[in-house]
Amino acid sequence: MPGTPLAIDGHALTLEDVARVAHGEVTDVVLAPRAREALAAARRVVEAHIAADQRVYGVTTGFGRLAEVVIPPGQRVALQRNVIVSHASGFGAPMPREVVRALLLLRANTLAHGHSGCSPRCVELLLDFLGRGIHPVVPEFGSVGASGDLVPLAHIALGLMGEGEVEVGGAVVPAARALAEAGLAPLEVREKDGISLINGTQFCSAIGTLALLEAEHGLAALEVAGALSLDALKGSDGPFAEPIQAVRAHPGQVASAARLRSLLAGSEIRESHRVGDPRVQDAYSLRCMPQVHGAARDALAYARRVLEIEINSATDNPLVFPETGEIVSGGNFHAQIVGQALDLVAIALADAAAISERRTDRMLNPDTSGLPAFLAREPGVESGLMMLQTAVADVLTELRVLAAPASVHSVPTGAGREDHVSMGPAAARKARRAAWCFAYVVAAELVCAAEAIEHHRPLRSSPPLERAIDRVRAAVPRLAGDRALRADMERVADGVRTGIFTGD
Incomplete structure (x- = not known):
């Protein structure tokens, strides 16, 4: 039912839940209390490692072949933004709305599992997009399914930051405009947010x-x-x-x-x-x-x-x-x-x-x-x-x-x-x-x-x-x-x- 919220916690989502959200039968998706607690606990671990200046892949180091490059503290937020912007490089026809909605839901659910360490705001904004009908334009091609579906998920994250394009009500508009009209603030990424948003199998799982x-x-x-x-x-x-x-x-x-x-x-x-x-x-x-x-x-x-x-x-x-x-x-x-x-x-x-x-x-x-x-x-x-x-x-x-x-x-x-x-x-x-x-x-x-x-x-x-x-x-x-x-x-x-x- 459209009026019945779906609570996600990273553990109990069904394939039928995905279909209902994808097709707009359910628009109100919320974080279960246990998920909020798990997100907060994981985030505290990330912040403790950052405070101790420990080497953490993709947080205090570069990515992939650049994993040995240590990133100084003043550039670690830029690192997260850069990984999103640089990886939003897909091409081809935009994926249908139902696929994008399934993708938003599945990414929120895997983050709600509580093992990613992202800022809770990342998950909240993914769910806001579902509720407000804001669907980032995600191109068909660009992912090889490892390291996760980086490119399509980067296009999702780009929309969360108020960049790129989104589809709302059948019209493709700038993401910044859609967020402003919905009364939503763009995501300001923090350490680990970028890699947490784009690393996973949710594109192939959604389709x-x-x-x-x-x-x-x-x-x-x-x-x-x-x-x-x-x-x-x-x-x-x-x-x-x-x-x-x-x-x-x-x-x-x-x-x-x-x-x-x-x-x-x-x-x-x-x-x-x-x-x-x-x-x-x-x-x-x-x-x-x-x-x-x-x-x-x-x-x-x-x-x-x-x-x-x-x-x-x-x-x-x-x-x-x-x-x-x-x-x-x-x-x-x-x-x-x-x-x-x-x-x-x-x-x-x-x-x-x-x-x-x-x-x-x-x-x-x-x-x-x-x-x-x-x-x-x-x-x-x-x-x-x-x-x-x-x-x-x-x-x-x-x-x-x-x-x-x-x-x-x-x-x-x-x-x-x-x-x-x-x-x-x-x-x-x-x-x-x-x-x-x-x-x-x-x-x-x-x-x-x-x-x-x-x-x-x-x-x-x-x-x-x-x-x-x-x-x-x-x-x-x-x-x-x-x-x-x-x-x-x-x-x-x-x-x-x-x-x-x-x-x-």
């Missing part, structure tokens, strides 16, 4: 979280589409029986088979050919749905586990440990696990799309469906849904290109000091586009299956599948002749992305 949630909606809709296709092709639900899954009990396979059984229960179409059907087995695209859909389920479940941990982790460097008074350099900024997980998401979606395309083809091909060619009313004079399969073939090729992993392509940066990087942002961008494209593949199967079911009337499918058909029909009327299908497909694909076609 990846939104990609994963869209992918999960798409996969849920794929189960519905597959069940509808099975009924439309008068296939058998026998291969989904529980004993078959029990002897190969991969969690995704078991869950997929159970879902398919539930979706198909009560179908009059299934009962119409249960006895006397001469066919022995269905094609793999029907019979092996639990095994293929289930593999995608397990892949997305792994990615969810990774992201749930990552968005509640301290990914700064160096890290501050108030319980011991230590400040320790480490590598939590390295996004390899995020990049690999998001590469896996793209791979899983490409394969799930491949089995969906085969079912769509079978419904449109009269040799495999027993239905009118391309489900046209008058085949020959009309082409019906012929071109949906052709368009899906194009999308499927795009998905296969996107399935090529980014996380194996490390390119050393920073004069060789950063000699292995994750390419997590590239993996995240691919995963989000894959989720977007996947929705079109599922939408095409839904539209074709709903049309094919009409050829079996007056028999009805199961109650949940009839509800799914009603949802398709709310967006796409039954064919009454050839028509342009672009608007139909966009409506159904949008429904797939937002979780309308789940069969519930």
Whole structure:
């Protein structure tokens, strides 16, 4: 609810929380009391080290290859400002608003963890930006996912300082103007604030979280589409029986088979050919749905586990440990696990799309469906849904290109000091586009299956599948002749992305 504040403490944020904030459903985000205490405790450690003139990476020394350069006290604040300004050097198209909002939230949450040692004002201003709808312009390119997402996060920090550009209400304006109109003072960075704001995995995690949630909606809709296709092709639900899954009990396979059984229960179409059907087995695209859909389920479940941990982790460097008074350099900024997980998401979606395309083809091909060619009313004079399969073939090729992993392509940066990087942002961008494209593949199967079911009337499918058909029909009327299908497909694909076609 927009009026219900979301309290963050660096430990309990959910992926669904991220989506609600990203899409503007939640605008009031506040620091939990424990987070305020943790921030203050870590800051005291930083200030104690500064007062003792101890060598601390990025606080009293330079960065990266320049870590051996000791920074005199009078230049340490300038060091923090300079690291933000110099690193705000990305390029390409601005990221969408929802990604920037997710990025603001995730950076605030990791700082709230209490191991960064930044000034509390850094976190407060990040949350103010969310509440006031001030979104720094963050370019698409510039991060290799180690040492963290430095460039995109620097563009966020630049906006906090009242520099660069921000988007407010759809208009891009100077950050200084937006802060003044919102009654907010620009951030005056202190020692360690700069490096704390820009060092972490939040860019790839923000994009990846939104990609994963869209992918999960798409996969849920794929189960519905597959069940509808099975009924439309008068296939058998026998291969989904529980004993078959029990002897190969991969969690995704078991869950997929159970879902398919539930979706198909009560179908009059299934009962119409249960006895006397001469066919022995269905094609793999029907019979092996639990095994293929289930593999995608397990892949997305792994990615969810990774992201749930990552968005509640301290990914700064160096890290501050108030319980011991230590400040320790480490590598939590390295996004390899995020990049690999998001590469896996793209791979899983490409394969799930491949089995969906085969079912769509079978419904449109009269040799495999027993239905009118391309489900046209008058085949020959009309082409019906012929071109949906052709368009899906194009999308499927795009998905296969996107399935090529980014996380194996490390390119050393920073004069060789950063000699292995994750390419997590590239993996995240691919995963989000894959989720977007996947929705079109599922939408095409839904539209074709709903049309094919009409050829079996007056028999009805199961109650949940009839509800799914009603949802398709709310967006796409039954064919009454050839028509342009672009608007139909966009409506159904949008429904797939937002979780309308789940069969519930």
